[in-house]
Structures are given as C-alpha cells and as structure tokens.
Amino acid sequence: MxxxxxxxxxxLDLSRHAARLFLERGIADTSGDQIAAAAGVAxxxxxxxxxxxxxxxxxxxxxxxxxxxxxxxxxxxEVAIEDLFHASLGPDKQAPQDLADDILVVRLLARLADEPxxxxxxLMSCHLGEEHLIEIIAERLDRPRGDFEVRLCAATVxxxxxxxxxxxxxxxxxxGLKTTTAEVNEHLAQAIRRASTLPFCDPVTPRIWxxxxxxxxxxxxxx
Amino acid sequence: MxxxxxxxxxxLDLSRHAARLFLERGIADTSGDQIAAAAGVAxxxxxxxxxxxxxxxxxxxxxxxxxxxxxxxxxxxEVAIEDLFHASLGPDKQAPQDLADDILVVRLLARLADEPxxxxxxLMSCHLGEEHLIEIIAERLDRPRGDFEVRLCAATVxxxxxxxxxxxxxxxxxxGLKTTTAEVNEHLAQAIRRASTLPFCDPVTPRIWxxxxxxxxxxxxxx
DNA sequence: GCGTTACATGTCACTAAATGACATTGTAAA
DNA sequence: TTTACAATGTCATTTAGTGACATGTAACGC
Numbered sequence: 001m002x003x004x005x006x007x008x009x010x011x012l013d014l015s016r017h018a019a020r021l022f023l024e025r026g027i028a029d030t031s032g033d034q035i036a037a038a039a040g041v042a043x044x045x046x047x048x049x050x051x052x053x054x055x056x057x058x059x060x061x062x063x064x065x066x067x068x069x070x071x072x073x074x075x076x077x078e079v080a081i082e083d084l085f086h087a088s089l090g091p092d093k094q095a096p097q098d099l100a101d102d103i104l105v106v107r108l109l110a111r112l113a114d115e116p117x118x119x120x121x122x123l124m125s126c127h128l129g130e131e132h133l134i135e136i137i138a139e140r141l142d143r144p145r146g147d148f149e150v151r152l153c154a155a156t157v158x159x160x161x162x163x164x165x166x167x168x169x170x171x172x173x174x175x176g177l178k179t180t181t182a183e184v185n186e187h188l189a190q191a192i193r194r195a196s197t198l199p200f201c202d203p204v205t206p207r208i209w210x211x212x213x214x215x216x217x218x219x220x221x222x223x
Numbered sequence: 224m225x226x227x228x229x230x231x232x233x234x235l236d237l238s239r240h241a242a243r244l245f246l247e248r249g250i251a252d253t254s255g256d257q258i259a260a261a262a263g264v265a266x267x268x269x270x271x272x273x274x275x276x277x278x279x280x281x282x283x284x285x286x287x288x289x290x291x292x293x294x295x296x297x298x299x300x301e302v303a304i305e306d307l308f309h310a311s312l313g314p315d316k317q318a319p320q321d322l323a324d325d326i327l328v329v330r331l332l333a334r335l336a337d338e339p340x341x342x343x344x345x346l347m348s349c350h351l352g353e354e355h356l357i358e359i360i361a362e363r364l365d366r367p368r369g370d371f372e373v374r375l376c377a378a379t380v381x382x383x384x385x386x387x388x389x390x391x392x393x394x395x396x397x398x399g400l401k402t403t404t405a406e407v408n409e410h411l412a413q414a415i416r417r418a419s420t421l422p423f424c425d426p427v428t429p430r431i432w433x434x435x436x437x438x439x440x441x442x443x444x445x446x
Numbered sequence: 447g448c449g450t451t452a453c454a455t456g457t458c459a460c461t462a463a464a465t466g467a468c469a470t471t472g473t474a475a476a
Numbered sequence: 477t478t479t480a481c482a483a484t485g486t487c488a489t490t491t492a493g494t495g496a497c498a499t500g501t502a503a504c505g506c
Contacts, residue, residue, distance in 0.1 A: 006483090007482095007483080010483090031461095031462065031463085032462080032463065032464085033462085041484075041485090042484065042485050042486075043464095043485095044464095044465090044484075044485065044486075044487090045483085045484060045485075047463080047464055047465070048483085048484080051339075051340075051464085052463080052464085053463075116274075116347070117274075119347065119350065120343040120346070120347055123343070123346040123347065123349075123350065124339070124342065124343055124346065126346075127342065127346065148386075148390060151386055151390070152382075152383060152386050152414055152417065152418065155382035155383065155385065155386045156379040156382045156383060156418045158382070159375075159378035159379045159381070159382040160375060160378065160379060162378065163371075163374055163375050163378045167371060167374070191375055194375065194420040195375065195379045195418075195420055197417040197418055229454090230454080233454090254491070254492085255491080255492065255493080256491090264455075264456090265455065265456050265457075266456095266493095267455075267456065267457075267458090267493095267494090268454085268455060268456075269493095270492080270493055270494075271454085271455080274493085275492080275493080276492075276493095
C-alpha cells in the first residue's frame, strides 16, 4: 500500500473515532487523548493530523462530499442531473463502510444547532466541496476556473446541497423521518436546479468552434 | 449607558484590536494575552467574550453584515433591490467608525487563502448573516421562517454576497483595484438577483387576502 | 442619602490543547 | 543488506482556555 494512502486511512480512522466520541459524550467532554487512544495512536500523532480536535471530523465530511464530487465528474454531457442521480446515487451503489460513514455524518449534522464547533468543521468542508464544484462546473461548461460566474454558481449550488443535507439530516434524526433515497435525490436535484446560476444541470452540447472540427483539445488550450 | 450595550462595545473593541494584530503579525504569532493587553482588559476577560482567539474577529464581520441586514429590513415592498442599494448604500451613508471597520474587514477577507482559521470565523459570520436573511426574505414574501424555500433562498443569496465580498476584497487589496461603491452595488445586486431562488428582489405587492381588506396584520398573525 | 443586589471584571491556580525536539520504527528502494 | 526517508512515539514545553473566588461598580428599593 502506498504511503500517502496509508496516511489517508489513518486520518479517516481517527476521524471516525472522533465523530463517534463526539456523538457519545459531546465535543467538550471528549479530549484529544481519548480520540487518539480510541484509534490506537499516540496523542502526538493526532495533533500531526489535525490542527484542532473539532477539525478531526472534517475528513469524514470531506469523504462524503468527495464521493459526491466523483459522481459529478463522471457526468456525461448529454445527461440531465436527475438522470445522473437516479443512475449513480443509491444505497446499493455504496460500500458498507461508506454507508456507515454517511450515517455518522447525518447524526453529526443533526447536532449543528447544539455544537457551534461542529458547524465550523462542517462549513469548512462545504468550502472544500465548493472548490470541487468550481472544477466540475467549469469543466462541464468549458469555462475557466477563475471565472466569477463559475465561482458564483458553485457557491450557490453548494449552499443548496448544504441546506438539503442539513434539512434531511435533522428530519431523519430528530423527527425520525425516513426519507427514501429516491426522494432525497429528487429533492437535491430540484434544489440544485433552482440554486444554479448557470445552466449546467441540463445536457450541454460541446461548444461548436468556428474554425475547427475537433474542438475539445483546443478548448482546453484556450483556458 | 445600558449594561448590555457596554458589553457589546467591549466586544467590538476587542474584535478590532484582534483584527489589527492578526493583520500585523498573523494569527499564529498573536496571543490572547496580546489582544487583551491591547484592548486594556484582563486576559480572562477575553476568554469570557470569545471561545477562541480566531473567533474574536467575528463581531467585526457580524457588525458589517448586521448593518447590511438593517438596510434590507427597511426595504419598502414597492422598491427593487437596485434602487434600495442606490439609495441606502454608500460611503457617505456611513459613520467614520463603520467605514474604518469595513476596511479592516476587507483586509481580513483578502487573507482568507493564507489563514484557514480566519475562514472559519468568516464562514460562521456568513451563517449568522444567512439567519438574518431568512427573516428578511420570509417577511418580504409573507412566508413562514421555517419554510424550506425561504431557507434555500437565504442560503444561496448569502453565498452570492459572500463571493462578491471575497472577490472585491481580494481585488482591492491584492491587485489594488479601486472599485467604486456604485460598481460594487451593481455587482452585488446582480449577483443576488441571479442567486435568489425566490422573487424577493423585485417589488412585491402585499398579498391580497380573500376575506379581508386590511391584510398586513392578519398576515403577521398567520405566520 | 444608604444598603442591597446583580453583574462585569480581575486574580490566580489549573486543565487541556497544541507544538518542538529528538529517538525509534517500519517500509521502500538501491 | 544497507541506506534513506517518512511516520510514529516519547517527553518536555508552550499556549489556549476554564474554574473558583475576590473585587469593583452601576442600577434599584428604601
């Protein structure tokens, strides 16, 4: 196993233990020592991985937004977002470990109102997701990554995703509402559609370039 | 002077000193002791006001988003957002202290890329602004505050404001671009318009109620 | 006016978070 | 094997942040 991959695993493992302990006793009553001990590493190692104990849950958040981003990156240009979600998002599409991680995330999100420190971690993860979205949208619309319009769209779309995540999590944990994946997908697609300031949700036809027949390569160069 | 008002002043004063020191030497090289000493209070007092030294800049952020929210709260229903901004936002409309605070904010925002701890504070302040927006939009559209549509719209609009703020600040500080207030206002209004998922930017006519002539009071009761 | 109350702040001891310095181990390539 | 390097462990140390209690001070009733 590659070195950096092993590091990522340690990181995630620490993150899972941190999340579990935070859920069991709250953040204030969980010490760095406890997290490290639970994961079976030295305390010093924990602080090598994280700048604060709250930020220890970020990899867990990042993990799930990364999986989501991965789906969007494989998004064929002629497919609408609803169809993409229908085809790619579902409990049967996920490894058991990922499913367990998602449950942890949902339970954490349900506590945002009580734990301000948790929200900072969540918002930072959303910011990370926003940067993924910038790339995805820029790529899909053949626009440069620095484009203000692209950044704006990524920000509003990420905001929509965040609100849906928070709402669904709260409904599930606090009110015991069992929403089906299909419903969540529809909810999510609809929110993203409404939030998006650029038309990236619909099929996009590759730009037609006036001078050349084979545009894609030159499009990349133009960026 | 009322007690809680005095507290708010102390809070803001601490926040300004924290911001100045963070800008001068960076967050890592600024200690809680230094911030407290600069503001002329005991270190213990600083920790009574803030849960962490980074969060000490939040009141400064909150202050400026609160002033912005105050403008939106006085927004007549028959006025479009562009006209509101034109009439209410401008350097001549602000107290000198507020102007100085805004400059601090802009300089802080220009450093978000270097200082992750600063971004957490900024994002938390944006979250606060989002909650103000929920009230403002709900009020303007005669919808309940808990409405998902309202929350979604508030989140996307706040995202737009955030992106404009970050972009303008970065442009001003790093590239010395002097943008006029009129330009920023237009930029902001346009971004908000594109981001909004509900039609609150345009004049809204008070709802016509089937049974009554004088709707506003009953509308409030309905909420 | 005076005492009473409530609350903000100061002082100081203390816990917990986070870092620095250096030794040790494990793993990958030469 | 040996070398090399990155990750982790150990321990001392610094800095962030809290608890407990004393002190000051402004508002309130009398």
